[in-house]
Amino acid sequence: MISEYTKNDLSYILNVINDAALKYKGVIPESCWKEPYMPKQELISEFENDLRMFGYDKNNTLVAVMGIQEVEDVTLIRHAYTFSDYQGMGIGKLLLQYLFKINTSSSLLVGTWKDATWAIRFYMKNGFVLHTRKQTNLLLERYWQVPLKQVENSVVLEKQVYQSNISKV
Numbered sequence: 070m071i072s073e074y075t076k077n078d079l080s081y082i083l084n085v086i087n088d089a090a091l092k093y094k095g096v097i098p099e100s101c102w103k104e105p106y107m108p109k110q111e112l113i114s115e116f117e118n119d120l121r122m123f124g125y126d127k128n129n130t131l132v133a134v135m136g137i138q139e140v141e142d143v144t145l146i147r148h149a150y151t152f153s154d155y156q157g158m159g160i161g162k163l164l165l166q167y168l169f170k171i172n173t174s175s176s177l178l179v180g181t182w183k184d185a186t187w188a189i190r191f192y193m194k195n196g197f198v199l200h201t202r203k204q205t206n207l208l209l210e211r212y213w214q215v216p217l218k219q220v221e222n223s224v225v226l227e228k229q230v231y232q233s234n235i236s237k238v
């Protein structure tokens with residue numbers, strides 16, 4: 070049910086992202102919100118920057134996506150979205166566990182909006198630890214390319230991976 074999705078699947082991926090991201094509307098600062106939340110060109114550039122996307126298919130419909138991007142010595146979890154009707158059913162957890170299995174770095178980082186309390190809870194329940202404001206700023210500057218306004222309104226969480234658990238494939 071989980072497989073890799075590519076540039077050929079843009080419209081299906083965008084469909085999930087732009088539906089799930091509606092949860093941010095009215096929660097994150099208005100200046101950070103846009104509609105559609107992820108324009109097509111933005112996703113194309115992400116793929117060009119070595120983003121790999123994985124998706125969960127239910128009855129031949131893509132209902133959730135989650136990506137990884139290897140940057141320097143870490144792996145970033147990128148663009149985690151479950152279609153709104155399917156949130157809270159354990160699909161996000163399955164995708165995250167799949168990414169844990171294929172990951173080859175000793176550190177997994179994820180950035181999200183500081184007001185997206187549900188997402189922070191989701192990552193903490195799955196073993197991530199919240200970084201301080203100072204550390205968040207340093208990590209965002211080093212591993213991401215985000216505008217200042219987004220930095221100010223984001224948090225970074227990290228999950229350390231023990232060497233013996235790192236995938237050998």
Ligand SMILES: CC(C)(COP(=O)(O)OP(=O)(O)OC[C@H]1O[C@@H](n2cnc3c(N)ncnc32)[C@H](O)[C@@H]1OP(=O)(O)O)[C@@H](O)C(=O)NCCC(=O)NCCS
Nearest residue numbers: 089092149150151156157158159160161162181188190191
């Ligand atoms: C954050 C997100 C990706 C998580 O995906 P998900 O498929 O909803 O994740 P899960 O169902 O595995 O877990 C989410 C919650 O459902 C609960 N849950 C898990 N299995 C469940 C089940 N069978 N029945 C009911 N609830 C369940 C989890 O305990 C978790 O609870 P919490 O809200 O207290 O943390 C998704 O909710 C989403 O797209 N949110 C909007 C966009 C967003 O915030 N993205 C994060 C970008 S970094």
